[in-house]
Amino acid sequence: MQTAVARRRVLMSPDEIERAIARMAHQIVEPEDVQDGLLLIGIRRGGEALARRLASKVAEIRGSVPQLGFLNVNLYRDDDVARELPESEIRSTITDQTVVLVDDVLYTGRTVRAALDAVTDLGRPRAIRLAVLVDRGLRELPIQADYVGKAIPTSRREHIDVVLAPQHAEADAVTVSDRAAS
Numbered sequence: 001m002q003t004a005v006a007r008r009r010v011l012m013s014p015d016e017i018e019r020a021i022a023r024m025a026h027q028i029v030e031p032e033d034v035q036d037g038l039l040l041i042g043i044r045r046g047g048e049a050l051a052r053r054l055a056s057k058v059a060e061i062r063g064s065v066p067q068l069g070f071l072n073v074n075l076y077r078d079d080d081v082a083r084e085l086p087e088s089e090i091r092s093t094i095t096d097q098t099v100v101l102v103d104d105v106l107y108t109g110r111t112v113r114a115a116l117d118a119v120t121d122l123g124r125p126r127a128i129r130l131a132v133l134v135d136r137g138l139r140e141l142p143i144q145a146d147y148v149g150k151a152i153p154t155s156r157r158e159h160i161d162v163v164l165a166p167q168h169a170e171a172d173a174v175t176v177s178d179r180a181a182s
Contacts, residue, residue: 008161011152012174017133017164020149021050024131025057027147028100033126037097038066040131043073043115044086046104049164050133054102056167067092071101076114094123100147104162106132109141134174136160152176 012020028034038058042051048070059065069090101115112130119128131147136154154160154176161175 008175008177010175014172017172018168021053024147029061034098039097039099041069041071043103047102049166051102052166073114076117094125096126098127099125100129100131102131104133105160106135106145109139109143112143
């Protein structure tokens with residue numbers, strides 16, 4: 001008789017996460033078009049804490065706090081995944097802004113596709129970019145992140161779990177679990 005045992009291993013420690021966020025923030029502010037208007041939009045839920053952390057780092061680098069919003073993409077999903085999420089909170093105009101969509105994990109690309117549809121319904125940005133803490137591969141749609149904390153190739157049977165507080169915390173972690181026969 002075989003029993004399934006979940007194995008979990010840490011892929012990113014709190015310090016590694018903090019370094020990745022700092023690097024991503026520097027990359028976000030490099031292009032000239034972000035000087036005229038930068039709006040970070042965290043995709044609810046996974047992208048919220050990362051968007052807050054990136055906004056804080058961008059503020060340290062630029063000396064000014066970027067605009068920050070949060071997006072509920074439930075209405076735009078094509079996979080019948082209904083989740084209880086807070087409504088979107090985007091208090092600034094999207095038109096002529098450089099929008100950086102922020103999520104914790106990029107996997108199939110379907111959440112990002114839904115976010116793109118939602119953003120374009122709100123206005124016409126100058127540019128839309130994507131920032132993710134973890135790119136795990138296995139895309140179903142032709143979507144690629146512009147800013148990646150760490151690329152971690154995975155199999156479909158693995159699950160990436162991101163624990164991320166709005167500010168640096170010792171509980172921050174990126175782990176992968178795998179259900180394997182033992």
